[in-house]
Amino acid sequence: MSSATLNADTLAQKLADSGLRATPQREVVYNVLIKKRDHPTADEVFARVKSELPTISLATVYNCLETLVQCDLVRAVNFERGPTRYCPNLRPHAHFHDEQTGKTHDIDLPPTLLETVHSVLPRGFDASSVEIIFRGKATKSAH
Amino acid sequence: MSSATLNADTLAQKLADSGLRATPQREVVYNVLIKKRDHPTADEVFARVKSELPTISLATVYNCLETLVQCDLVRAVNFERGPTRYCPNLRPHAHFHDEQTGKTHDIDLPPTLLETVHSVLPRGFDASSVEIIFRGKATKSAH
DNA sequence: TTCATAGTTTGGAATAGTTCTAATTATCAC
């Protein structure tokens, strides 16, 4: 089973779990995110999807992205004024925002870190998720 | 020396350090942030400032906020689509975003936590700052 | 004090990103 098929199955499955349909638009949007994991904006996704579905509309791209976020297949990321970016990495990870290039890198997190971070919450705060964002510069060695 | 005077001096000083002037607009905008630390949007700041400076313009509020951020007197916070929020808390802290009420709480961080978090960065990533955002619900006990 | 200069404020226009709306099209269950 190819990786594309696997993705499609995962997608169809997860959508079905939420009572939603696996449409060509949703599949192509999802595949675009999987294929190049550079945290694209909706506009960038739109541009990439168009080569496969030339008649898709920007509104549909927004709809699809929103749907994928709802199904927990994709994370929406906002760390500054400016467009929302989309990330198909579901493992626990932080984001490193390179201030020179504007690029965003995923930083995998050791399993204990999120626990450690959660443990600083005082009584009365019940967090369902935590997000960690670094800002700085990445040297060439950090690809 | 009153706290307001102290703030004004701090402000004037920090602005001067950057070669900028301490104008009434900047002072009022800053005092509004200090007075009610509920992470207001630019529009909310605008509304609050108007009662003291009725002729101030929204553009000036944006300018002042930007200036205060540049001088490290205020932090701009973005954790979701929607307007930037402003926070005059300069101590190291995380933000807890209550999904029920929409309110944002500051969570003070133990001194070691930021180090611990930084330590997960692989070689080649040099972070100048890190931001931590929790999402969840806060019970009434968490004021 | 007066002037020149640079810094600041202002209102409105312009822009960017996103959401909304109403009409059309596709899909699923029967």
Add this chain to the structure above:
DNA sequence: GTGATAATTAGAACTATTCCAAACTATGAA
């Protein structure tokens, strides 16, 4: 296939922010 429901589409509308040019203000030099 038919009807009900879901999804897509184009464009209008909207929100947040930035840009712009003009007016205003503070500051330092003469």
